Amino acid sequence: MTSIEQSASRPDSETVLQEVFGYHKFRDGQKEVIDAVIHGQSCLVIMPTGGGKSLCYQIPALVLDGLAIVISPLISLMKDQVDQLLANGVQAACLNSSMTPEAQSETWQQLHQGTLKLLYVSPERALMGDFIERMQTKSVNLIAIDEAHCISQWGHDFRPEYAQLGTLQQAFGHVPIVALTATADEATRQDICQRLSLQDPHIYLGSFDRPNIRYTLMEKHKPQAQLIRFLETQRGMSGIVYCNSRKRVEQVSEKLREQQIRAAAYHAGMSIEQRAQVQEGFQRDDIQVVVATVAFGMGINKPNVRFVVHYDIPRNIESYYQETGRAGRDGLPAEAVMLYDPSDIGWLYRCLEEKPEGPQKQVESHKLHAMGAFAEALTCRRLVLLNYFGEYRESPCGNCDICLDPPSLFDGTEHAQKALSCVYRVNQSFGVGYVVEVLRGMQNQRIKDHGHEKLTTYGLGKEHSHEYWVSIFRQLIHRGYLLQNIARSSVLQLTEEARPLLRGDIALELAVPRLGLNPRSKADKLGKRNYDKKLFAKLRKLRKAIADDEDIPPYVVFNDASLIEMAEMIPTSQGELLAVNGVGQRKLEKYGDAFLDAIEDHIMIGDEDISFG
Incomplete structure (x- = not known):
């Protein structure tokens, strides 16, 4: 031929x-x-x-x-x-x-x-x-x-x-x-x-943009409680929680199981058999949440991951982008949430300092700096991400925490003066947590041992919560009025820039601290589709039964996007089912009759309630 x-x-x-x-x-x-x-x-x-x-x-x-x-x-x-x-x-x-x-x-x-x-x-x-x-x-x-x-x-x-x-x-x-x-x-x-x-x-x-993913950053205060509150909004959904250490992976996964969440740990310290078991359980929807180190990485080809949470900040934007990209592979709406504490990035810098000098260390330092800048940005997070990869845009995305709930600014001059004065009064010798306790007028033995209950700044900030003041101090660190001395256990010290602010020569605008998960009501227009939710639930249940019978992950049968399209189009013939994206000739022959029967039964029965795992 x-x-x-x-x-x-x-x-x-x-x-x-x-x-x-x-x-x-x-x-x-x-x-x-x-x-x-x-x-x-x-x-x-x-x-x-x-x-x-x-x-x-x-x-x-x-x-x-x-x-x-x-x-x-x-x-x-x-x-x-x-x-x-x-x-x-x-x-x-x-x-x-x-x-x-x-x-x-x-x-x-x-x-x-x-x-x-x-x-x-x-x-x-x-x-x-x-x-x-x-x-x-x-x-x-x-x-x-x-x-x-x-x-x-x-x-x-x-x-x-x-x-x-x-x-x-x-x-x-x-x-x-x-x-x-x-x-x-x-x-x-x-x-x-x-x-x-x-x-x-x-x-x-191609474009690096994943418009179906909503990027949200939360200040880390009580991370386990924050994580559990978020997971309450994701009931029944598959997701991944990334942590920076094996110990934290074990702690967080255990805490989630105590809350009756089907969670499992995954890290390189586990045996190959244990890791394979967790990955298979996750792919088959038997495990809802995997709490993992970055060891749970490129093998994740599951299209219906609805959320990725970073319990700790990643080491670089590439890792963050790739890890958050494991959510919403099917194109349906997904969440990427990061809990951020500046001390976490300080710990990563200290780890980096232990590495030998050379080009690789310089690259890692540059990438870590860019990751910190992303976390502390007050502009559209998607623009920061895309600009990093050389995809320059000017219009905000409308689907990140900054766009959906822009930071409210206020005249923070007086707050800043109280905070900076308290750092000065404790002789620039204590960390954020202790200074906040003095500022709020807490009565504990440590403060009494140092005689700090007698300071003029003691109790000046009692009207606000601990978390509120921690946010104020973090902003003052970001803006260059305070620094955390890593060599002295991260004690707070005033910079030269703090002097004119303390004297009242300049004014300062600060962002109103955000202490919880941002409201979702403004954001849920994305991906709104008019489909039969009860039929979708029935099709998911059928898919799980077929997958278990064939010993394969459910998404190998059909992914969520295909099931939603079925629940949207309500196909009643093989020709109509073939018009659904993800239904090819082989799958039509293999699964078509079962799904068409389920759709026909639903039409006949109507509003029967259904539950699914």
Whole structure:
């Protein structure tokens, strides 16, 4: 068969999109990347989490003759991708160390027979000499490298084995390489292209914006109570809570379980079996909340995560962006909440100081500084995020805490003078908590031991709460009137800028402290859809039963977005069900009758109440 005849017999990318994956149109950037790969051009693809990166190599793999090799960093991520492809009727498999010898033998048999279209492997396996030799005997049509930011030394998650993947260019010189990631600044993008030896690649830089995610920052006062109050607004929803230490992960997850929340801990100190059990329980909706360190990372391919909470501030904006991006992958409204205490970032700086001097330390210091600036910003949080990645905008997003409830300002001159005077009166020798106790006139032994109940500033701020004054002190630190001396256990000290303020030579505007979760009533216009909530509940219950029966995560059957569309359109025939996004030919054949029966029963029965897990 000639190349012209082969081309004519291939399915086109639009047909594959609709019939295999069940989508009716491409998202921004997908078509141009797919066309470039099909025509043999290497690509660097920067798309947000949930933006449809995987289709950029999966569709060319199905259009082209031969085998696509996909390099993925985590076993769980490989398995999840393969499960979803198999559910869509695509011949895919993986090779990894968790597989039994029999399972690996079966995959090699499929490769020998030429029936596989996509093979998922780790970077370590992809670099093995015998693996490369065996793949060179196959008709490899493309090599996809997922989480490509791991290649770059300027990225936030550099992995040495990833950096060696440039050798694949020599081994498979004629094969297009597709590097994909959600997070890469300009320096990281250049480094990826250089290390992979990409020749004149097609570069697609999509928007970093995830408009369905609402970004909210709360001052951290009583974090466990704040977290539980937030989770009360998310009953029945799946979410992740990130903490910076294993000890805190264990403490927080235990506290949530005491509150009858289906929560589980996840960190690198747990066994592989324990971690796999937690991840599987979360993917199958048996666990509602995973409390984790960053060890719970790139393998999270669950589309219906409705919230991500950062109990502690992350080390860089890339990590924050990627972790919050695990919420709302299905495009439905999602929440990203961070609890912020400046002392947390001080602790991260102290950890950084212990590292050896060099370029890597400079990069980490720059990124940590940018993270702190994001947390302390009083302008639209989405603009700060997008500007960091070089996507400059001027219009506020309307879906973050700053936009929805702008900080109220007041003449804080008198408050500042009381606070600064109290720091001075205690001889600039105590931290925030103690100074606030003196200012509020608390009666405790420590204050009496120091004789501070006799100070003129004692009790001057008794009309406000402890948390209120902590917020005032934090603002004075941010504005440069006070500093926390890390070398002296973070005691407060006046700066030169404090003098004219104390003398009354200048006035100062401060933000009214925010002490709780912001009102949600202003913000819930986003994503409002007119669909039958009771039918949606019934479809979720059916999906869970099918998933449990087939031993797969519920979203592999259909994701929430597809179920909402069903509850919106109320399809009663196979043709109408096929019009729902996410319903392809294979899923229609496999699950169509069951879902159509459930919809028909709902129409017949009407307002019967239903509960679901």
